[in-house]
Amino acid sequence: MKGLAVILLVVVLWGVGLLAFGARVASSTPAPDPAVADGIVALTGAGTARIESAVQLLERGKGQRLLISGVNREVSRKDLQSLVHDYGKTFDCCVDLGFRAADTQGNAKETASWAAYHHYKTLIVVTADYHMPRALLELRAATPGITLKPYPVATTALNADRWWRSTDSARRMAYEYCKYLVILARESVLRLGAKREGLVVETPTNTVAKPVTDG
Numbered sequence: 001m002k003g004l005a006v007i008l009l010v011v012v013l014w015g016v017g018l019l020a021f022g023a024r025v026a027s028s029t030p031a032p033d034p035a036v037a038d039g040i041v042a043l044t045g046a047g048t049a050r051i052e053s054a055v056q057l058l059e060r061g062k063g064q065r066l067l068i069s070g071v072n073r074e075v076s077r078k079d080l081q082s083l084v085h086d087y088g089k090t091f092d093c094c095v096d097l098g099f100r101a102a103d104t105q106g107n108a109k110e111t112a113s114w115a116a117y118h119h120y121k122t123l124i125v126v127t128a129d130y131h132m133p134r135a136l137l138e139l140r141a142a143t144p145g146i147t148l149k150p151y152p153v154a155t156t157a158l159n160a161d162r163w164w165r166s167t168d169s170a171r172r173m174a175y176e177y178c179k180y181l182v183i184l185a186r187e188s189v190l191r192l193g194a195k196r197e198g199l200v201v202e203t204p205t206n207t208v209a210k211p212v213t214d215g
Contacts, residue, residue, distance in 0.1 A: 039067065069081065136148060
């Protein structure tokens, strides 16, 4: 009987947490106009909204350069530029493409290397609204000493305002919440271990010696 009560309690807590997570995501957009930062990083994903929003921020002078992290190796610079044809000159001069990242943790490492190369201390982070909480956890772990300014973007992949009304959206939100909890637990354990040992947890940021481009 106690075992069943514990299971029910865990399920209830998980459900409450999911609702709070969904409310956080829904309230994050539209994002306020960000203050000027050293650089801008866009994490790729479904659709083009993230890239378009990031390039628009760059065009408005919100950062010196833009890193598009997690670009598919089969996608060329010209392919991406075709998505933002109105900002061709800005794309040519000030956009770096990162092809090494295969997941959010990879995005964080790629961003850390790029920011270290340019000596950036402030970054605007552009990604989907539902992806932003987990992305910030990974980025903060990989970029100690760098101030991150979230710029979440609403996407067609998930309607954050009514995610529970669609099976696909509910599944995506629940899955993202679970992944967020895993990373949150990991970082909590690492911080706890560091405090007990009197150590500072650092993530190497020198895996890339120069801006990542496709040549």
